[in-house]
Amino acid sequence: MQARYFSLLFLLVFSGQIIAQTSFKSSVEELLQQEEYRNASVGINVIDLNSGENIFSLNPDKLLVPASTMKMITSGTTLEILGGDYRFxxxxxxxxxxxxxxxxxxxxxxxxxxxxxxxxxxxxxxxxxxxxxxxxxxxxxxxxxxxxxxxxxxxxxxxERIPDSWVWGDIGNYYGAGPNAFTVYDNMYRITFSSPKKVGRLTQVIQTYPKIDGLQLVNEVLSADNNSDNAYVFGGPFDKHRVIRGTIPRNRSAFTIKASIPEPEKILxxxxxxxxxxxxxxxxxxxxxxxxxxxxxxxIYMQESPTLAEIAEVLNHESVNLFAEHFLKQIAVEKNGLGNRNDAIDLVKEYWENRGLDMENIFMEDGSGLSHFNAVPPAFFTRFLTIMATNNAFVQSLPVAGEGTFKRFDTDRLPGKTLQAKSGSMTRVRCYSGYLTTNKGNKLVFSFMFNHFAGSHSTLIKEVEQLFVLLKTEY
CATH class of the missing domain: 3.50.80.20 (D-Ala-D-Ala carboxypeptidase C, peptidase S13)
Structure with missing residues (x-):
């Protein structure tokens, strides 16, 4: 009887190991069979940092929109070229x-x-x-x-005030603020509304801060029965005529949204x-x-910024588009004497080509990833991150579970610095690239890129978190 018990226990453990060994792969396959992802463009690449062994690949060379994971390339390159102690x-x-x-x-x-x-x-x-x-x-x-x-x-x-491939629906909002020689206050102002109790009624603008001389706001924002900020500001650089559309929660005495300043230098x-x-x-x-x-x-006086490393940490934790665009242009400032976006992109490509990376099929339009015209394959991210693993300022700039853009990830399942990565999202796009330390102490480099999926972002976040946990457990 005892022998039968141990035989059964052995079979259960052994079969469990087989399931564990295939569960990450099978989980990816199951995920991609779901209706929301069946027709999506998906690329995944996972490698062992130390051995270079390929752990898993799915369309590793497929060009995909990286969204804010582009910030890793920008911040990493700037830290490499200018150094973490650099100050503006x-x-x-x-x-x-x-x-x-x-x-x-x-x-x-x-x-x-x-x-x-x-x-x-x-x-x-x-x-x-x-x-x-x-x-x-x-x-x-x-x-x-x-x-x-x-x-x-x-x-x-x-x-140039903003990259020419940014879309109209973004540039009037705080995350669409472009880099300026005299950037100040995050090139952002706040618009405060009051909203009526009833749904579908026009709201009222009660304050803007800081004050912008000549600013004209056309308010078309309605009240809605939710707790979300779904109001968007339309208007470009130099344009002080702004239209605000969308909805904010009903029955609020004060509800504030953020928008991009038309001319930051004048505010300063x-x-x-x-x-x-x-x-x-x-x-x-x-x-x-x-x-x-x-x-x-x-x-008379020299005002110095925090160090580049300190700014990079905020850039990657909070995914600040403005900081990323400044980082990109500063490469051209230091190398060519003038902050020009196209020159800076050429310098980024030249730098990594000299480090042995193939940049021919890397399409970089900005530093932040806000442009829908950016295209990078997952395999590039894993190669890039392998090199950047020795840059402590860069690695420390990446958020962990429970921080920044990873605040919704479970810190019990992914504790401490188990996960150090950058996320990126825009409409029907969600990407993750970074480092994962497994239960066995192995360090993995990964890139998960989902484009054109039909499901919700919140659902995909949970799916990806589970994939990270499986990787952590299995390898």
Whole structure:
């Protein structure tokens, strides 16, 4: 009887091992047979980081839209080229001379450093009252009055405000804010509504912050019986005429959405002037935008950003499009002297070609992944991530389960740094690329890319989480 018991136990354990060995593969196959994914374009590639062994492949060379996983390529490349200790620098300077009464016979000049984090809500401690500090620094330099203008030198960037392949439905919203030589406050303003109790009624705009001179809002937002922000702002750079459509929850005294600032440099200049007045410093002239001022300037103060590594961590944890676009352009700034997106993309490709990666079939249109024209195969991500595994600043910038864009992942099933990865999503697109440490201590590099699926994102998130758990258990 005892022998039969142990024989049965052996069979159960042995058969369980067989099931476990095939369960990841069979789970993928079962998933793709579901109606929501049957006609989708799906690519998966999983390799062992140390041995290079291919664990699983499904369409590894298929070109797919990466969405925000493109940020891994951008942030990783920028960290490789510029280094994690790199900082963006904004200069407060002046031209002319200061007389004995503190009158500057010249211009007060801000020279852009294309700092993506200037005044950002993600770095409030670093930039605490930064404009007040700037004004105090001007006062300390001996200036009480400026006879000239407040000049903003944006020569660090070209004239492009947003990538030309971004769609109209995105660019008026906060996540569609483009990089600016004078990016400030995340290039974002807030619109606060009140909504009636009844469903389907017109809402009312009660406040915008910060104040934007000349802003005209056409509000078509209706009340709805849900708790979701489904309101979208339509309008492009320089355009102060914005239309808002969609819905917000009913019966709210205050409900706030976020939108992209039409001209960030003017917001910065006006706020700086107000702080100068607070220090008793008057500027006789006007706000003037220039590029590459020829006159010799004298430095008053240098504002430095957090380190590139610190910004990269926010970029990848919170998936900040604006930061990614700044990172991309800064590569061209440092290599060519001018922040140009197309030049920066060429530099990214050149860098990785020199590192041995095939870039011929990598289609990169922006740094953030907001463009639907980006196309990258899963196999590229795993090759890229294999190289980047030695860059500690990059690996530490990736969120783990329970953090950032992975906050819905179960920390009991994927504890600590078991999973370090980046997600990407847009309409009918969801992708994941990163690192997974298994129960046996093996480190896997993976890329899961789902395009054109018909199901809900919340359902697919749970399906992918289960696949991660199976990988973690089996390998």
């Amino acid at each position: 620098k904004t200069q407060i300077s002046y031209t002319g001379k200061i007389d004995k009464y503190g009158v500057l016979d010249g211009d007060l000049v801000l020279i852009a450093g294309a700092d993506p984090a200037l005044g950002s809500e993600y770095f409030q401690d670093h930039y605490f009252e930064f404009l007040k500090n700037w004004a105090k620094q001007v006062k300390a330099s001996g200036i009480n009055k400026v006879k000239g203008d407040l000049v903003l030198d944006a020569g660090i960037y070209d004239t 200049a006006q706020a700086f002037l107000q702080n100068l007045l607070g220090e008793g410093i008057f500027v006789d002239g006007e706000i003037r935008l220039e590029k590459n001022i020829n006159k010799k300037t004298k430095l």
